[in-house]
Amino acid sequence: MLTEVKLDQIDLGSLLERADQELQKICEDVARRPTLDKARSVTIEVRITPRYDAQTRKNFPDIDWSVKHAMPGHKGMTTKAFVSAENRVLMSTNDPLGELPGQNNLLDEMEGAGPHPVKALHNGTQH
Numbered sequence: 001m002l003t004e005v006k007l008d009q010i011d012l013g014s015l016l017e018r019a020d021q022e023l024q025k026i027c028e029d030v031a032r033r034p035t036l037d038k039a040r041s042v043t044i045e046v047r048i049t050p051r052y053d054a055q056t057r058k059n060f061p062d063i064d065w066s067v068k069h070a071m072p073g074h075k076g077m078t079t080k081a082f083v084s085a086e087n088r089v090l091m092s093t094n095d096p097l098g099e100l101p102g103q104n105n106l107l108d109e110m111e112g113a114g115p116h117p118v119k120a121l122h123n124g125t126q127h
Contacts, residue, residue, distance in 0.1 A: 007044070015044065022042045040071045041069065042067065045065065047062075047064040047065070
């Protein structure tokens with residue numbers, strides 16, 4: 001059946017179904033990160049390229065489409081590590097930044113890890 005080109009008809013409705021999926025992704029992000037006041041977006045792109053057949057003198061355009069979403073980036077996290085005397089990079093799984101009172105932190109765990117330059121973290125010199 002031939003029909004006029006309409007968004008809800010492209011690929012038997014697949015374009016709009018995909019747009020709804022992308023819309024749900026940005027809605028979930030807005031609910032998950034309400035204090036991030038940057039816009040999220042869904043972009044629907046439809047490209048129609050003429051394909052003229054000189055033999056039949058008819059035009060058979062290609063209809064290409066894509067749907068994408070854009071969200072503000074997630075900030076990464078930082079954790080501290082140290083290089084042991086054996087040249088292994090080690091990190092604490094308890095309180096890596098030493099921010100939780102009463103919790104073992106990197107310095108506490110370094111104390112039990114064998115010979116290493118612990119004091120270098122305290123005053124910038126190695127002993």
